[in-house]
Amino acid sequence: MEKHIKGSLSTIVLKLLDDNGRMYGYEITQKVKELTSGDIQITEGALYPILHKLEAEEVLSAETEKVDGRIRKYYRITPKGNATVVDRVAELRAFAENLNLILNPKPLFNN
């Protein structure tokens, strides 16, 4: 599953942040696990570089908060990032639909 997820990871992260407002790294990994009943597991090694890249591109903004005596970094989508989310989600949806057409081709002739 992991190799199929790789290219769509940033879109998954963006969609989750769009739905949930703000989230921190560990929370994102757990949310994906929960939504897919453990079928999709985002590795931490792949998640954080994507978060940092999107932050550098100003698609995400980060804010820190002290929680239980430690610093937690929350990410949220910037106004500039909103358009990116719409585009990427639409792109991924179209890809999934096309993939579905290939994997489940309709019979040419119905009896």
Added chain:
Amino acid sequence: MKLTETQHKNIINYLIGEGLEYKEFIDEMTDHFIDSIEAKMGEGMSFFYALEETGNAFKNEIYYPFPLKLFPRIGLKAMEKRFYESKKREIDADLKVNFKTSFFSIPNVLVLCYIGLVHYFLREESSLQDIWLIYAWMLPSFLTFTYLRIAVKEPMDNVGGIGWLFASKQRRVRSVHLNLLMYVNGSKWLGWFNVLVIPLHYFRKYDYVPAYFYFYSMLFIITITLLVQVQAIKMIPKVNKLLGY
């Protein structure tokens, strides 16, 4: 299961032991490790086993900071390096734009006036003996660096300069924020001009190089240094915003 203060410290020591040195990244990873370890301990795993397993999730990361795949960074260190580079790339892009768009702005004109003043003193052959005059070019660098250190308002418990080479890993921890401010200020790399300036001064003193060569080399170094200082002050809001300050 809540972790104890000692376990919290063990996590930080583990991260520093992995070679991490930037405070912002260590903070984010500490939070991740605590969440992950608490969940694993909730399932019955021991603290050290959970720590090891959480750390192993990052082991496959690899980053090549240099061409020809020399000196690769692996694991958490690779991620930290990528994190720092992504911030630095943003700053570099802005520095280029600033240089192009504001070359004749008032601060730059003031810089050129300062260069003119140093020029005036340097033209006297006798003043070449005066090493203090040569260091006039370094004054703005020191001033902006001091200003940055005060403006950032961070605890200064890290070790800088040459002392960094001999300090323990714990005392090497620094912030990306201050490091980037020092980078735009030139403190991180302008110091290397000393390597050029001091021999240049003595070459001139003992007549190994002609006066015009000495003069224009110094003028070039002073100009570059001071223009970098102007950019540094302009970049402070950008760096602050980038790091969420």
